[in-house]
Amino acid sequence: MKFKNALKIFNYPTRICKVCFESIKLKTFSDIFISDDTCTKCFNRREPKFYKFKIKNYDGLSLYDYDDEIKKLIYQFKGCYDIELKNTFLSKYAPLLNLMYVGYYVVFVPSYVDEDKIRGFNHVKEMFSIMNLKTIDLLCKTDNYKQSDQNIQNRINISNYLTLTQQLDLRKKNILLVDDILTTGNTIYSCIELLEKCHPHKIKILTIAKTIKSNDNFQSKYEEKMSFLDSFSKKLHCFTKKILSGKNK
Numbered sequence: 001m002k003f004k005n006a007l008k009i010f011n012y013p014t015r016i017c018k019v020c021f022e023s024i025k026l027k028t029f030s031d032i033f034i035s036d037d038t039c040t041k042c043f044n045r046r047e048p049k050f051y052k053f054k055i056k057n058y059d060g061l062s063l064y065d066y067d068d069e070i071k072k073l074i075y076q077f078k079g080c081y082d083i084e085l086k087n088t089f090l091s092k093y094a095p096l097l098n099l100m101y102v103g104y105y106v107v108f109v110p111s112y113v114d115e116d117k118i119r120g121f122n123h124v125k126e127m128f129s130i131m132n133l134k135t136i137d138l139l140c141k142t143d144n145y146k147q148s149d150q151n152i153q154n155r156i157n158i159s160n161y162l163t164l165t166q167q168l169d170l171r172k173k174n175i176l177l178v179d180d181i182l183t184t185g186n187t188i189y190s191c192i193e194l195l196e197k198c199h200p201h202k203i204k205i206l207t208i209a210k211t212i213k214s215n216d217n218f219q220s221k222y223e224e225k226m227s228f229l230d231s232f233s234k235k236l237h238c239f240t241k242k243i244l245s246g247k248n249k
C-alpha cells in the first residue's frame, strides 16, 4: 500500500503551511510525528546556523542568524501578534533539542508584563512551548525598558529592571534560559546573575536567533545529530511500509 493511500485510510488531515498557506506534503511516516507548521519551501529559505557562544562562561546555542527572513518572521509573530506562527521557529528541531536538554527546566527571559497583555501572549513562552520541557516562572521585568532603544552606556543598566519572582533552591536542577533574539547579551547576563542566586546545578542558554558575531559554529555537530535522526526515521518508515503492505505475514 502506498504511503499516500495509507494516510487517506486513516483520514489524516491536510496540513497547511502557516507561513505561505500552501498544503504540506507528507513524504514519510515519521513526518506525521513531527509537529511541523512550515512547508519545505519556506523552511529551506531559512538557514539554521546553530551557533555556540558563552555568556558568563555558560554554554549557549543560537539557531539562526538574525537575517531578513528570521527578522520578518519574528516581526510578524511578535509585532503583528500572529500567534499562529509560534511553532514555526523550532518545530523541525524540537525533537533534537528535547534530546539535547533532557531533564532541564526552562526559564524564560521576561518581557514587560503590560506588553504581554497588549499582545495577548508572551512571545518567548509561545516560541518554546513546542519543546516538551518543564518550565519555571522565575524572572520578571519591572519596566518597559528596551535594550534596542538604548545607547551602549545605558545598556548596562538592564539589571535594574529585572528581578526574581520567587526565591527557589535550584541546587538539584539544570536550567535552560531561553530568549528569542540575542543582541548584546546584556539581558541574558543579568538574568544569569539573578539565576545564580538560586544556585542551579547547571545553566545553559538557548535563543532562536542572534545578531552578534561568533566564530564558533555548531553546524557540523548539528549535521551529525540530524543524520542520526534521519536514518532512524527512515528505518521506521520502511518498517511501517512493510506492515502496511502485509509483507511481514
Ligand SMILES: [Zn+2]
Pocket (backbone or CB within 6 Å): 017, 018, 019, 020, 021, 022, 038, 039, 040, 041, 042, 043
Ligand atoms: Zn510555506
